[in-house]
Amino acid sequence: MSSLFGNFFANWDRYRKSIEDPGYRDYENMWAMAIDLGSCIGCNACSTACYAENNLATVGEDRFLARQSMGWMRVERYWDEPSLGASDPDSQERGGSFLPMMCQQCNAAPCEPVCPVGATYNNEGGLNAQIYNRCIGSRYCANNCPYRVRYFNFYSYDKDAWPAPLNRQLNPDISVRDKGVMEKCTFCIQRIRAAKDDAAREGRALRDGDVTTACQQTCPTQAIVFGDLQDPESRVRKAWDAHQVRLGTTEQKKTNPALRGYRVFEELNTESCVIYLERVRDTDV
Amino acid sequence: MPPPTMRRKKIPWLPIIMVLGAIGAVLVIGAQYTDRGLRDAAPRAKGANVAGAITPTDTFKGDLIVQPIAFSHKIHAKDNGINCLYCHTYARRSKVAGIPPTSKCMGCHTVIATDKPEIIKLTKMWENRTPPLWKKINDLPDFVHFSHEKHLRRFLFDNAGQPVERADQVCAMCHGDVKNMTVDVKSKPLTMGFCTRCHEANKGPSSCTACHK
Ligand code: SF4
Ligand code: SF4
Numbered sequence: 066m067s068s069l070f071g072n073f074f075a076n077w078d079r080y081r082k083s084i085e086d087p088g089y090r091d092y093e094n095m096w097a098m099a100i101d102l103g104s105c106i107g108c109n110a111c112s113t114a115c116y117a118e119n120n121l122a123t124v125g126e127d128r129f130l131a132r133q134s135m136g137w138m139r140v141e142r143y144w145d146e147p148s149l150g151a152s153d154p155d156s157q158e159r160g161g162s163f164l165p166m167m168c169q170q171c172n173a174a175p176c177e178p179v180c181p182v183g184a185t186y187n188n189e190g191g192l193n194a195q196i197y198n199r200c201i202g203s204r205y206c207a208n209n210c211p212y213r214v215r216y217f218n219f220y221s222y223d224k225d226a227w228p229a230p231l232n233r234q235l236n237p238d239i240s241v242r243d244k245g246v247m248e249k250c251t252f253c254i255q256r257i258r259a260a261k262d263d264a265a266r267e268g269r270a271l272r273d274g275d276v277t278t279a280c281q282q283t284c285p286t287q288a289i290v291f292g293d294l295q296d297p298e299s300r301v302r303k304a305w306d307a308h309q310v311r312l313g314t315t316e317q318k319k320t321n322p323a324l325r326g327y328r329v330f331e332e333l334n335t336e337s338c339v340i341y342l343e344r345v346r347d348t349d350v
Numbered sequence: 351m352p353p354p355t356m357r358r359k360k361i362p363w364l365p366i367i368m369v370l371g372a373i374g375a376v377l378v379i380g381a382q383y384t385d386r387g388l389r390d391a392a393p394r395a396k397g398a399n400v401a402g403a404i405t406p407t408d409t410f411k412g413d414l415i416v417q418p419i420a421f422s423h424k425i426h427a428k429d430n431g432i433n434c435l436y437c438h439t440y441a442r443r444s445k446v447a448g449i450p451p452t453s454k455c456m457g458c459h460t461v462i463a464t465d466k467p468e469i470i471k472l473t474k475m476w477e478n479r480t481p482p483l484w485k486k487i488n489d490l491p492d493f494v495h496f497s498h499e500k501h502l503r504r505f506l507f508d509n510a511g512q513p514v515e516r517a518d519q520v521c522a523m524c525h526g527d528v529k530n531m532t533v534d535v536k537s538k539p540l541t542m543g544f545c546t547r548c549h550e551a552n553k554g555p556s557s558c559t560a561c562h563k
Contacts, residue, residue, distance in 0.1 A: 186558070188557050188558070188559045189557050190559075192559070194557075194558060194559045196558045196559075196562050197493065197562070198493060198562060199558075237492075238495070238563060239563055240492055240493035240563055241492075254559055254563075255495075255563055258495065258559075258560075258563075262497060262499070262500065265500070265503070266443075266499065266503070
C-alpha cells in the first residue's frame with residue numbers, strides 16, 4: 066500500500082496530466098514529425114525553406130555571431146561523438162553527422178507554464194502555439210526550452226531584411242513579427258489551416274499528405290516525414306510505430322538494432338512530437 | 351457451528367469506502383482541469399437558420415470615406431434586389447469577398463442608366479482602361495486570418511432551409527445594414543471582442559490559432 070502511494074506521488078505530474086489530457090483524446094489532430102538522420106545530408110535546404118515560408122528575417126553576420134539569428138530551424142553538426150570515432154583521425158574524413166533541430170512541439174512543453182501572459186499554449190492540433198500579439202517579450206519561455214529553439218526579435222528587422230521590393234516576397238499568411246516578440250517553429254500552421262479549410266470546403270476529412278511543411282517539401286532526400294499521429298494510416302504514424310516510439314514514454318527500449326527511433330531529451334518528459342531515426346555508420350556494421 | 355468453509359468472510363467496508371471516496375474526489379477535482387477555456391468548443395449544432403444565429407449587436411460609427419464613384423448599395427441591393435454574392439462573388443469560395451471587376455459593372459451599365467453622371471464617369475474609366483480605385487472600408491489587421499468562405503458556409507450554405515437570397519442577413523452580421531447605405535461606411539467595430547463574443551454565442555472556434563497568424 067505504501068509503495069502504491071509512493072508511486073502515485075512520484076508520478077503525480079504524469080497522473081494529473083493524464084486526467085487533464087486523457088490520452089490527448091480531445092485533440093483534433095496530433096501533428097508530428099519523423100526525421101531520418103540516415104538520409105539527412107546537412108544541406109540546410111530545410112532551414113532556407115523555412116526562412117522563405119515563415120517570413121524569417123536575415124539578421125546579418127554581426128547579429129548572427131551575437132546569437133541573435135532568427136532561423137527557426139538549424140542543422141546541428143556533430144563531429145566529436147566518441148561513437149563516431151572522435152579520436153580517430155579519419156573521423157573528419159568520414160564527415161560529421163547532422164541533426165535538423167526546430168521546436169519539438171512538446172505536449173508537456175516546459176516553455177508554456179512559465180509564460181506570464183499565456184502567449185504560448187497547446188492548441189487543438191497538439192501544437193505548441195505562439196500568439197505574437199499577446200507576447201510581452203519576457204523571454205522566460207526561451208530560457209525554459211531545453212532545445213533552445215525559441216528566437217527573440219531584438220530589433221525590428223522588417224526594413225533591413227526585406228528592403229523594397231523584397232517585401233513583396235513576404236508570405237501574407239504569416240504576420241511579420243516586430244521587436245520584442247518571441248517566435249519559433251509552428252509546424253507551418255498556416256498550411257495546416259489552409260489544408261483544413263480546403264478539406265472542409267470539399268466536405269471530407271483531412272487526408273495524410275494534405276499538409277506538407279516547408280522543410281519537408283524542400284528536403285532533397287525526403288528525410289522529413291510530417292503528418293497526423295492520430296491517423297493510423299499516416300506515414301508519420303507508421304514511422305513512429307515501426308520504431309516503436311510512442312507518446313507517453315520517457316525511454317525507448319532498444320530491443321533490436323533496427324529500432325533507430327528516439328526523441329531528443331525524452332527523459333525530461335517533454336512529450337515532444339518529433340522523432341529522429343539514428344544514423345547508421347559504416348563503422349557500426 | 352458451520353464448517354469453516356461456510357463462514358462468510360467479513361468484508362472490509364471502511365477501507366473500501368475510503369479508497370472509493372478518494373478516487374471520487376480525485377476524479378471530481380481532475381474533471382475541472384479538463385474544462386479549459388483554450389480548447390475548441392464542442393461541435394456546433396447544424397440546421398439553425400440565420401434568424402436563430404445570435405447576431406452581434408455592437409455598433410461603430412465609421413468615417414465617410416469618399417470613393418472614386420459614389421456607388422450606392424441601396425439602389426443595387428435594396429431597390430433592385432441584387433444579391434450581395436452577385437458582385438462580391440469570391441466571398442463564397444475564398445478568404446476575401448472581392449471587389450467586382452469593372453467589366454461586371456459594365457455588364458449592366460452599357461444599357462442601364464447610361465445618362466447618370468456617375469455612370470458616365472464609370473464608362474469613361476472603362477473606356478480609358480483606368481478602373482476605379484475603390485477604397486477599403488472594413489480592413490482587418492494583418493495578423494488576423496479571416497475567411498469569408500467559412501462564415502458564409504456556416505451561416506448560409508450549411509444551414510438547412512436557409513435560402514441563398516438571405517445572404518444579405520449574413521453579410522449584415524459584420525458589415526451592418528449596407529443595404530440601406532448609399533456609400534458603405536464601417537458600422538461594426540470588428541475588434542477581437544466583437545469576434546469572440548459572436549464566436550462564443552454561436553459556438554465558433556475559440557482557439558487563438560484559428561484566427562491569429
Ligand atoms: S533539407 Fe533534408 S537533407 Fe537537407 S539538412 Fe534538411 S533534413 Fe537534412
Ligand atoms: S521545443 Fe521548446 S519551444 Fe518547442 S514546445 Fe518544447 S519547450 Fe516549447
